[in-house]
Amino acid sequence: MKKIFTITLLAILASCSTSTEDIEKEIIIEIPEESEENEVWEIVSIPASSQRNGDIETGREYLFSGDYMSSGIPYNVYLAIYGQNTENLLNRTGDNAIIAYDYTVLTSNNAKVVAPNCLNCHSAKINNEYVVGLGNHSGNFTVNRALLEPLLTSGVNQAYGSDSPEAKAYEQFRKSIIAIGPKTQTETIGVNSANKIAEVLISHRDKNSLEWNDTPYVNVDSEVIPSDVPAWWLLKKKNAMFYTALGRQDFCKSFIGAALLTLDNVDKAIEVDEKMPDVLAYLNSIEPPKYPFNIDNTLANTGEPIFNNKCSSCHGTYDDNPTYPNSLVALNTIQTDPELSNHYTQNSELNTYFFDWFNTGYMGTDDNNIKLEAEGGYIAPPLDGVWATAPYFHNGSVPTIDDVLNSSNRPELWSRTFIDTDYDQIKLGWNYTTENTKQNIKTYDTTLKGYGNGGHTFGDELTETERLAVLEYLKTL
Numbered sequence: 001m002k003k004i005f006t007i008t009l010l011a012i013l014a015s016c017s018t019s020t021e022d023i024e025k026e027i028i029i030e031i032p033e034e035s036e037e038n039e040v041w042e043i044v045s046i047p048a049s050s051q052r053n054g055d056i057e058t059g060r061e062y063l064f065s066g067d068y069m070s071s072g073i074p075y076n077v078y079l080a081i082y083g084q085n086t087e088n089l090l091n092r093t094g095d096n097a098i099i100a101y102d103y104t105v106l107t108s109n110n111a112k113v114v115a116p117n118c119l120n121c122h123s124a125k126i127n128n129e130y131v132v133g134l135g136n137h138s139g140n141f142t143v144n145r146a147l148l149e150p151l152l153t154s155g156v157n158q159a160y161g162s163d164s165p166e167a168k169a170y171e172q173f174r175k176s177i178i179a180i181g182p183k184t185q186t187e188t189i190g191v192n193s194a195n196k197i198a199e200v201l202i203s204h205r206d207k208n209s210l211e212w213n214d215t216p217y218v219n220v221d222s223e224v225i226p227s228d229v230p231a232w233w234l235l236k237k238k239n240a241m242f243y244t245a246l247g248r249q250d251f252c253k254s255f256i257g258a259a260l261l262t263l264d265n266v267d268k269a270i271e272v273d274e275k276m277p278d279v280l281a282y283l284n285s286i287e288p289p290k291y292p293f294n295i296d297n298t299l300a301n302t303g304e305p306i307f308n309n310k311c312s313s314c315h316g317t318y319d320d321n322p323t324y325p326n327s328l329v330a331l332n333t334i335q336t337d338p339e340l341s342n343h344y345t346q347n348s349e350l351n352t353y354f355f356d357w358f359n360t361g362y363m364g365t366d367d368n369n370i371k372l373e374a375e376g377g378y379i380a381p382p383l384d385g386v387w388a389t390a391p392y393f394h395n396g397s398v399p400t401i402d403d404v405l406n407s408s409n410r411p412e413l414w415s416r417t418f419i420d421t422d423y424d425q426i427k428l429g430w431n432y433t434t435e436n437t438k439q440n441i442k443t444y445d446t447t448l449k450g451y452g453n454g455g456h457t458f459g460d461e462l463t464e465t466e467r468l469a470v471l472e473y474l475k476t477l
Contacts, residue, residue, distance in 0.1 A: 042330035043314070044375060046239040049249045052368060054277030056285045063118060063279050064090045067106040068272045071172035071262035072115030075105060077155040089130045090119075101130075108169035115173065118258050121192060121229050125420040126289070126388050133286040134388060135229025137396075138418045141193045142441045146181025149174055175212060176261045179204055183222045187451065188444050189418060191226035191396045195242075195340070199354060201260040207361025210266045218353040225340045225450035228396035230381065231389050236284040237316070237382045239326045243394035244341050245379050246372045252276035253363055253370040266362050273368075288385020291475040293425050303473030306466050310458065314380035318477050330377040335455030336393055344374040383477050390429035397446050397453035400429025401474060405459030405467050411435075412453075415442045428471055 062068070073081075075095065084098040095105040095112070102120040106113060124134045153174060160166040180200045184193040203216040227243065241247030247254045255276045256269050263269055308317060316324035331338045344351060351374075358364050358372045378394050392398040403410045413435040416422065424431045438445045446453040462470065 041333045042377075043333065044328040044330075044377070046245055046248070046326040046328055046379070048239045048326075051250065051280060052252055052277035054279070054281035056278075056281045059275075059278030059280065059282030062275050063282060065092055065096055065104055066275065067104075068259050068275070069104065069106060069115035069117065069262045070259070070264055070268055071108055071169060071176075072106065072113035073152060073173065074156055074160060074166040074170055075112040075114055077152065077159055077166075078103075078114040080155065080159075081151070090132075109165045111165040111169040113166070113169045113173075115262060118255075121194060122232055127292050127421055127423060129289060129292070131289050131388065133232030133283070134289070135231055136192070137190055137229075137390065138420075139192055139229070140189045140441070141184060141186040141191070141224075142189060144181045144185055146178045149177050149181070172212065172262050172264065175204075175214065176201065179216075180261075183220055184224060185222070186224055186226050187441075187448055188226075189441050190391065190416075190444070191451075192229050193224045193226065194229075195227055195343075196220075196224050198257055198260070199350065202354070202357050203350075205260065207357040207363075208266070210260070210263060210269055210362060218350055220350060223449075225343050226395050227340060228391065228394060231288065231385060232283045233286040233288045233384060234382045237324045237326075237384075238379070240328070240379065243378050243381075244344055244374060245328045245377075246344060246374060247370060248373055249371040250368040252280050253366065253368055255279060256363070269362065273366075288477075289388050291387050293475075295475050296472050299469050299472040300476050301473075303466075303469030303471070306462070307470050307473050310462065311470070315383050318383070324382050325380075327380045328375060328377050329380050334378055334380075335457070336378060337395055337397065337450060337452035337454065339450040339452075340394060341374075341376050341378060345376045383474065386477055387428050387475055391444075392429065393453065393456070395451060397444065397451055398429075399432040399444075400424055400427035401471060402427035402429070402467070404456060405462060405470065407454070407457045407460055410446075410453045412447065413438060413443055413445050415439060415444065418442065426471075428474060 078099075082100070085100040086098060087101070088097050089101045099105055099114060101123065102117060103114050104117045106115060119132065121136050121139060123130065123132045124136045124138060125131070126134060152170075156167050156170050180197050183200050184196045186193050200220050203218050203220050204212050204214070206213065230243070235241070235251070239248070241251060241254055252273065253276070256272055259269065259272050263272070312323075314325065314327045314329060316322060331341055355372050355374075358370055363370050364372075386401065390399060390401070392401060392404050398404050398410055399414055399416065411432065411434045414432045415435055416430045416432045422431045423429075435443050445451060459467065
């Protein structure tokens with residue numbers, strides 16, 4: 001029989017003018033299969049948008065040490081609580097040389113403060129190698145960060161006084177932590193709540209001035225739908241950010257989202273935005289880490305045509321002339337946990353506010369604007385460096401690629417050590433232990449809402465020999 005792929009292609013035809021025209025086509029591709037029934041695959045191809053150009057080295061320096069944050073913990077209070085960190089993984093100089101890589105020292109209100117930076121979520125170690133751009137696979141968002149606020153505030157007031165420049169420089173950071181703390185907690189270590197953090201922060205900010213209002217404009221509940229953090233090196237291939245393809249058009253404007261934690265108003269956002277093309281240039285220069293263990297090249301060569309026949313229509317090709325189709329796959333086709341996608345397509349007061357905030361406020365009406373669009377489904381990601389990006393699926397629910405390709409083997413409850421060298425070279429992913437009950441915050445429970453590990457059963461069609469060959473080929477990407 002045959003599989004029938006229904007693919008909606010949105011082609012952007014650019015002319016010499018500034019206008020564009022959307023053209024929608026439906027293509028039916030028939031591929032011979034052994035299946036007894038025809039399957040309809042619904043796939044939307046995300047159109048490309050022009051991006052701003054910048055300087056790689058300038059972007060690297062700004063990302064590692066720049067003042068895109070505007071508020072933070074006074075420097076001496078930070079050192080008193082957290083102590084010095086002499087690893088200096090980023091080879092930074094000055095005050096930053098003794099601060100953890102995911103924090104940056106900056107000056108605010110004539111006071112020296114320390115604030116979290118983007119590497120808090122977008123870097124990690126694997127096999128003892130620190131990799132900028134690798135999603136943080138060990139982040140702990142299970143705690144209420146607001147619980148630390150009284151200790152920090154007490155330290156600031158005792159060290160400097162409540163009316164000091166340091167206290168004023170700390171104030172916005174304090175307000176943001178109180179707001180996001182109780183509403184952004186996950187059920188397990190390793191998954192991320194960045195989507196919910198963004199919702200909480202914009203609920204307190206005017207969409208045009210970006211100024212903070214202590215009383216939120218819209219209610220945000222405490223339910224968190226988790227997400228895995230995608231690798232930065234994939235961005236150069238993608239026409240939309242995020243697993244749900246929400247973020248389109250100007251990627252640089254999306255990067256300002258991190259600064260919403262601490263910025264004062266739109267003037268700071270404009271200042272930060274001017275630096276973001278350099279940051280994008282740096283992100284586009286990042287390459288994935290090479291697989292550090294042995295590869296059976298004969299077996300990998302056997303796996304390549306199998307991959308190209310079974311997987312490349314969504315995930316692209318990786319030969320001398322690589323391709324990537326930017327496919328947004330509908331829920332009824334991919335059948336992975338639908339909750340993250342559904343969260344943005346449901347009719348709710350929060351979604352009305354959320355999309356209006358981004359699409360009609362400063363972020364969406366500037367000359368270089370972001371566009372948030374929810375069509376449902378998930379992007380089939382590029383697979384460059386896929387060996388390093390465990391766990392898998394948009395919610396990090398599957399510990400190894402072998403389990404991705406064999407859905408019957410996926411564990412319902414599982415845990416791992418969170419040691420970056422505890423890697424399974426055969427199954428490609430983290431060594432894990434199957435649990436009978438949820439033991440603690442290290443246990444991933446796939447029965448919870450948003451944490452499901454079903455769907456993407458396409459690999460089930462592979463024989464064991466074919467699966468091993470594909471796994472070996474994926475090591476080479």
